[in-house]
Amino acid sequence: SSHLKIPGYILITSRSHPKHGMATYIRPELKNVTEPIPITDDGFMISIQVGDLAIYNTYKPPNQPWSFPALLPSNHPAAYFGDFNSHHSQWGYPSNNEVGEKLAAWALVEDQHLLFDPKQKGTFHSAWWRKDYMPDLCFVSMVSRGSPFPVSQLVLDTFPHSQHRPVIIHIGLKVPIITSAPIPCWNLRRADWPAFMAATEEMIGHLPATPENFEHFTKLLKKVAKKNIPHGYRSFFTLCWSPESETLLREYETSGDLDVTTVLLESLDSARQLRWTEAMENMDFTHSSQKAWNLLRCLGGAAPAQHQTPSVTANSISSQILNNSKTIASRSMNRALTQCAPFSSLSEPFSRAEINSALSATKRGKAAGMDGILLDLLKNLSPRGRDWLAALFTKIF
Template sequence: MKTNKILPKRSFLSPFVTMSINTEGISRDKEVLLSDLCKEYQCDFLLIQETHRGSTRPTPKIDGMKMILERPHERYGIAIFARPGIRVTSASLTDRQDIEILTVRTQQYNVTSVYKPPESDFVFIEPGNFSYQDFNFVLGDFNCENTSWGYKETNSSGVELETRAEVHDLLLINDPKQPSSFNSGRWKKGYNPVNIFVSKKLASQCGKLIGEPIPHTQHRPIIFTFNAVVKPGHVPFKRRFNFKKANWKKFRELIDVEITKIPPQPEIYDSFVKLVQKVSRKIIPRGCRNSILRDYLRTQSHYWKDTRSSSVTTHLMMRHF
């Protein structure tokens, strides 16, 4: 396969959300459910393993997502979907020994989906557009046992996967406090065959969430998030009074007029409180900032525009002397 020329990388990668799920056979009901989950988690990519659909059957369809690449297979099968608007520059796959590896490349990073049958030995054959020099996010059902991600023992495939990740500076994203991603109906136990590996430089910005079980599969969806370096802090939407902009003269006049309608008796004090609240909402402006970072940056931009004028600059200089 031909390998595409490496595109220049940006200093800051855009945040995105990816969901990976082994469906153990895709159906129309599961397609609808996956579409709803993608909307709920606002997914940018959807990685599906074990579609169980050969080349003679209809391709999977997820409303709201666009299929980028599929490897049809009656027993296995794998597919990658992306949100419309995601700019994909290339897509490629390998399937040696039925170990399915699909890589979707964007201008900023690579997203790779992996499925290895449980009985196969782990081998990672890179697709033509895969490069360890890029920012990589590798997710999928590896079916490799290793104590590093929750198994009691480590097999040869687990050793090979862990060694390969270490050699190529890929870090495992794992949270032992979260539930198992696979619950075996036969063995009545939970396991973690699904793994996430990312470029080491980006690991601190990554998160993993195990979703709720879905019908007719023993696997849970895995939601992977890549967050921005600086994340805006959101505050509760609660309007607060701006007393500096209040028209106190009008406020006093309305209070004086309305208070004459309230008898001066202690038991109806609540009526007086409601009157003050009613007049306050009518006269005193209220507002709320729901994004601290955005409002802060807007304030700073106006500040620097103002300081360009000589009069403001002179004023600031005089304050320091």
């Protein structure tokens, strides 16, 4: 039938039913594939072997009981995946049913590892209940060192004309690669501060010192900083990758020994755990808040603030406080207010000396604010840039 054709794949077997069915496809270039073997009487479990790996395509029809053991064991490294229609807390259901308990017991007895990540979306999205469920599962056998066969799973978005979501299962060693966010990391020790000061001195004179231009001021500083301060970030990297990891990877590619993959993944896990412990013990907001906030941003715990225009103005708040105040203005108070000098030390414009004093009193290494401007950029502002800040603060005041 034309409905069973998938471009780029070959259909090697299928089982049909008036209400459900299953099919197994392979790529044409796949070698060492045995003929499919029906395992169950109803034909809804099919086994093929690719090299040394036995693959069981499984489907349990709804409302059909399972005996124990639920699935047959395998003498080879094996992967069982399909729609099991079973409920159990091990794969995200709030309660267990009889079929799920039998399946969990089989996995325990046969030393099969369930590939389940609660952080990923469910493999089935019910259009009626508008909730995600996990009927589609994958079990893999354990290798000689007591670790599961190297395998990973990725649940994709909803598939057209189906409530099931496609699931990609990658069998074999897959070194985790991290894609970092495009946030530049500044190398302040190699910054050309004289050139930075000269550029800000030249460019700041064309920008009026008003609160409306503060965003343009921050963009100007970042633009000048990118030209005079080394910066960059790693687009792709593997955390805690070492020469030992490289050696183990080459050994696995040559021999295909699964024990080597276990040693490699365990070495990466132990190195990351040590890195995590050191990061937690050394996180200190007192001496270097910049490092602490950088770590929190990497962990996703420092979400960018959402700027919202307040519906209540400062004038309305002060007016309400004045109306609710129980203080009765006396004649002496009114006389004192009217006799105040129109100009005093509090109403004088901010000076460059005050800006210099404030910047000198601030420690280096502090984290950037919501504008993303590091304190070192302000400490190395040109004289005209410091005058710009003084005028800005005067306008705000």
